[in-house]
Amino acid sequence: MESSGTSGGAAARRHAAMLGIGTANPTGLLVPQDVFAENLFRVTNSDHLPELKEKLKRICEKSGIERRHFHLTEETLAAHPELFDRELPSLDTRVDMTADAVPKLAQCAAAKAIAEWGRPTADITHLVFSTYSACQAPTADLRLATLLGLRPTVSRTMLSLHGCYGGGRALSLAKELAENNRGARVLVACSEMTLVCFGAPDGGNIVGHALFGDGAGAVVVGAGPFLDGERRPIFEMVSATQTTIPRTEHALGMRVSGGGVDFHLAIQVPTLVGQNVEQCLLDAFRSAIVDDDDGGAAPPPSPCSGNGNGRWNDLFWAVHPGGRPILDNINKVLMLEPEKLAASRHVLREYGNMSGATIVFVLDELRRGRSPLPEWGALLAFGPGITIEAMVLRCPR
Numbered sequence: 001m002e003s004s005g006t007s008g009g010a011a012a013r014r015h016a017a018m019l020g021i022g023t024a025n026p027t028g029l030l031v032p033q034d035v036f037a038e039n040l041f042r043v044t045n046s047d048h049l050p051e052l053k054e055k056l057k058r059i060c061e062k063s064g065i066e067r068r069h070f071h072l073t074e075e076t077l078a079a080h081p082e083l084f085d086r087e088l089p090s091l092d093t094r095v096d097m098t099a100d101a102v103p104k105l106a107q108c109a110a111a112k113a114i115a116e117w118g119r120p121t122a123d124i125t126h127l128v129f130s131t132y133s134a135c136q137a138p139t140a141d142l143r144l145a146t147l148l149g150l151r152p153t154v155s156r157t158m159l160s161l162h163g164c165y166g167g168g169r170a171l172s173l174a175k176e177l178a179e180n181n182r183g184a185r186v187l188v189a190c191s192e193m194t195l196v197c198f199g200a201p202d203g204g205n206i207v208g209h210a211l212f213g214d215g216a217g218a219v220v221v222g223a224g225p226f227l228d229g230e231r232r233p234i235f236e237m238v239s240a241t242q243t244t245i246p247r248t249e250h251a252l253g254m255r256v257s258g259g260g261v262d263f264h265l266a267i268q269v270p271t272l273v274g275q276n277v278e279q280c281l282l283d284a285f286r287s288a289i290v291d292d293d294d295g296g297a298a299p300p301p302s303p304c305s306g307n308g309n310g311r312w313n314d315l316f317w318a319v320h321p322g323g324r325p326i327l328d329n330i331n332k333v334l335m336l337e338p339e340k341l342a343a344s345r346h347v348l349r350e351y352g353n354m355s356g357a358t359i360v361f362v363l364d365e366l367r368r369g370r371s372p373l374p375e376w377g378a379l380l381a382f383g384p385g386i387t388i389e390a391m392v393l394r395c396p397r
């Protein structure tokens, strides 16, 4: 596998850290998963496809999801039949609707992250925005910067169509920006809305219907020295790697067409992720170097095989819950105790797969947990490529 790693250069570096985390969901619709198939087939006039409806019900039952939030309401769908009638062109409608809704949802999450961070919005120096819903320029990051009142000098980067690894990539980029620009404070925002891919169910998109939901996550990232009023770091971002699994380009993908964004999810995705994840983790831990001036912190656990010695269980885990079998496979390959993936399963259950934003929900859930976290942890996110983002995290004592 091709793997690129960043740990930040010479010794005595200051690792970037997450200084504020916020999440948001649209207020439009909260749909319980057990009525999702009935609702979807009714509102899209698809009840003439009973076998497909039964299949969607089976998939929903096995999804590990209990409810999902959506921006689209039944009223909006009634006014815009092009959003579910694939004979009608709908890209204009989708572009118009997402142009405002996607950055506004990001604004809700970002406002929470900035409030927790504790410094004025004007202190944000960089913005990294990730979404699979960006179809026009100026891009959604500029709209978000305007909504938040960021400085005109804020340095913006837009990540488009990275899918579920967009959150991991944005955090990794934020780490590099923070560690290499003294005083930088980077706002990461991921905002995902299914209205860009919503359509009447057909055989090709049935799993996506059962999985994806709407949500936004935001994180303020900075490296020391820390400023007056800043809260103490939530998670230190010690090292990060990105790995592409060779010859899997066709397994997972998105494509913009006249009818919006189509998702392709091959049935092999959970197996492919399971087969490759441990090597990515080993690479990420190998590139982790601890600061000399780190206050006497123990070094990260040395890379280890999951075959029996159980060291992976010494960590806390922030894993993108791409789907229940993905979590099951990771659990099995790394021989994790069941509670290690509890935060990921909780987010999957309560919100579904919100693509790139999901990892921020998992981080938020982890730090809110009742019991203290172990010192060291691992973040994993996956998406088209197949691309795996891995990051070594440290929970400051």
Ligand SMILES: CC(C)(COP(=O)(O)OP(=O)(O)OC[C@H]1O[C@@H](n2cnc3c(N)ncnc32)[C@H](O)[C@@H]1OP(=O)(O)O)[C@@H](O)C(=O)NCCC(=O)NCCSC(=O)CC(=O)O
Binding pocket: 055, 058, 059, 060, 062, 063, 064, 162, 163, 164, 165, 207, 211, 252, 265, 266, 267, 268, 269, 270, 321, 322, 323, 324, 325, 326, 353, 355, 382, 383, 384
């Ligand atoms: C769909 C599932 C809930 C089904 O659960 P199980 O696999 O345990 O159950 P199962 O084997 O009985 O399958 C139930 C039915 O779903 C069908 N099925 C399963 N996976 C399918 C797929 N990828 N495409 C089409 N059909 C699929 C099976 O054939 C079966 O059909 P029948 O009942 O007719 O026999 C699960 O496989 C799942 O969550 N898969 C998605 C994982 C995934 O690819 N996630 C990545 C999301 S994208 C992401 O996170 C990154 C990104 O987008 O960037």
